[in-house]
Amino acid sequence: MDTASTGDLVVPNLFEKRRGGDRRADHQARLELALDASGVGLWDWDLSTGVLSWDQRCCTIFGVPPYAAMTYARYLALLDPADRDQAHRLVAAALEPSGGGRFATEHYITTPAGERRFVAVRARALFADAVNGRRATKLVGTVLDMTARHRSEPEPEREPEPEREQLHEQLQERLRQAQKMEAVGQLAGGIAHDFNNLLTVITGNLEFASTDLPLGHPVRGDLQEIAHATERARELVRQLLAFSRKQALSLQPVNLSSVVSAAESMLRRVIGEEIVLDVHLDTALPSIRADRGQLEQVLMNLAVNARDAMLTAANGTRGHGGTLQIETAKVELTEHDVQAIPDVPPGAAVRLRVRDSGHGMDEATRLRAFEPFFTTKGVGQGTGLGLATVFGIVKQFGGSITLESIPGSGSLFSLYFPIHDGVVDAPPVLPDSAHSTSTATILLVEDEAAVRNAARRMLERRGYTVLEARHGADALLVWREKRATIDAVVTDLRMPEMGGRELVQQLRAEQPALPVVYMSGYSEQSVPDADAMRTAFLEKPFTMDGLIGAVERVLAQVAA
Incomplete structure (x- = not known):
């Protein structure tokens, strides 16, 4: 391995050939050695659930099985009785605002095996504003096995104390960055969900108006402009959902080299003639579990980012072009490697590298590169969602991405994906419906009144009788009264009182063959029911043909 990272905080170590006298590279090399020698473990205590999340190094130090369910009480039980009170007082004081x-x-x-060890623990509390003042939400920290210092044999050689202190600070920064990205992702996902509901209403009413207006009506041109703007807004929402890892996907076994090869001509057009595209592909690459279309989006976004970096003068570069290198390979990740590459287990993995010879980034820019809406471009020249989208897609595939960059010397993106050997069932494709009519009765369950109204009008225009409910609990009341007349259920997944999953579970306990269409603005990679033949998933925002097609499909499967 020639990359080094501490998770979301990536240690720049870009080129195999370091420049002589490059103090930055020398410093980072020392930091890598310190990380390898220190044996530092990382942990995270969620105060809302009481669960302690430990990495592999922590498990080794405390002598517990990997991924063991830990709590604060179990942690205190591992301490010597003489140390418990003091440790508890320190934790309690840190959690006070x-x-x-x-x-x-x-x-x-x-340890549970009876081995006595001496450890050093450092921690930092994260706070959030509450009605009655600030309160601690998490405690994140590091642990280091110091047992060797307290034995009679000579103390092993260690990195200088200032170096280890800096290592602790770097690891703490990694944890802070991960927490920040998670919080921003939750916010982005919530915004995208609400905006998808609005787009569903806009799209539906746009279809109603277009259908009702006669051909040649002057307002049709205005409606077409609205349709174009809606599609652009829909694309922005997709990018937000990708970043927050809540995007609807079609996961299948995919060969990454074949994806790059098929996209090569498109990438050449995107980067232009000033930039040389240099592609090296492993022809025997194993499959990964991914969405082919989203992988193409990753390649496109990285290529555009590289093009802009090579055509913009900055950090001593002229901005007259350069070389974009794309490489795929199968790699073997060791236990040491995965400490620098979060979320990917040790063993075989597929790696995609995208390297450019552009102007590079300074450290402050590199640390914020994957944040949504962060951009170094001028006003109106970029949304700041390109790399954020890449980050979310890679994470949603169970992979990891690292970024290494030196001002004036380009950037290197390394993407790692776990190998997939099994068969992946793609979600069913919902066919467009013909303009037919139906006499079936649909129970429509949706908590957003405007969305429910738009969906009802779409169904009624195709002849369906619609019974409305605001949420799952309300739908149960309608079901009790009208069960004999209901042919299918169209329900949102996330609702107050009772969600779609719980509702359908109760309804199918009484009528197992009930056809169901789930609606959601979030990703549902597997439909929440084992029998996909009588269940469909409809992504918001949806069109009339999309909704009708989903309903017709589940009804047809039951009839067959």
Whole structure:
């Protein structure tokens, strides 16, 4: 491996051939050695659930099985009785808004196997505003096995103390960055969900108006402009959902080299004649579990980012073009490697590298590169969603992405994906419906009144009788009264009182063959029912043909 990272905080180590006297590269090389020698473990205590999340190094230090369910009480039980009270007081003080939010301590532990060890623990509390003031939401920190220092044999050689102190700070920054990205992702996903509901209403009413207006009506031109704007807004929502990892996908076994090869001519057109495209593909690459269309979006976004970096003068570069290198390979990741590549397990993996010779980034820019709406371009020249979209798509495929960049020397994006050997069932494709009519009765369940009204009008225009309900609990009341007349259910997945999953579970307990169409603005990679033949998933915002097609499909399967 020639890359190094501490998760979301990536250690720049871009080129195999370091420049002589490059103090930055020398410093980062020392940091890599310190990380390897220190044996630092990372942990995260979610105060809302009480669950302690430990990485592999923590499990090794405390002598517990990997991914063991840990709580604060179980952690205290591992401490020597003489140290528990002091450790608890330090934690409690750090969680107080006025307590500084940090603590550092050293104490003995006894592993479940009976081995006594001496550990150093450092932690920092994360706070959020609440009605009654600030409150702690998480405690994140590091642990280091210091047992060797307390034995009679000579102390092993270690990195200088200032180096280890800096390592702790780097690891803490990695945790802070991960928490920030997660929070921003949750916010982006919530905004996208609400905006998808609005787009569903806009799209539906646009279809109604277009259908009702006669051909040649002057307003049709205005409606067409609205349709174009709606499609652009829909694309922005898709990007937000990709970043927040809540995008609807069609996951299948995909060969990454074949995706790059098929997209090569498109990429050449995107980057232009000033830039040389250099592609090296592993022809024997194993499959990964991914959405082919979204992989093409990743390639496109990275190519556009590289093109802009090579055609813009900055950091000593002239901005007259350069070389874009794309490479695929199968790699073997060791335990040490995965400490620098979050979310990918040790073992075989597929790697995609995209390297450009552009102007590069300074450290402040590199650390924010994947944040949504962050851009170094001028007003109106970019949305700041390109790399954020890449980040979300890669994470949603169970992969990881690292970024290494040096001002004036280009950037290197390394994407890692776990190998997939099984068969992936793609979600059913919903056919467009013909302009037919129906006499079936549909129970429509949707908490957003405007969305429910638009869906009802779409169904009624095709002849369906519609019974409306605001949420799952309301739908149960309608079901009790009208069960004999209901032919199918169209329901949102996320609603107050009772969601779509719980509703359908109760309805199918009484009528197992009930046809169901789930609606959602979030990703539902597997339909929440084992029998996909009588269940369909409809992504918001949807069109009239999309809704009618989904309903016709599930009704037809039951009739067959």
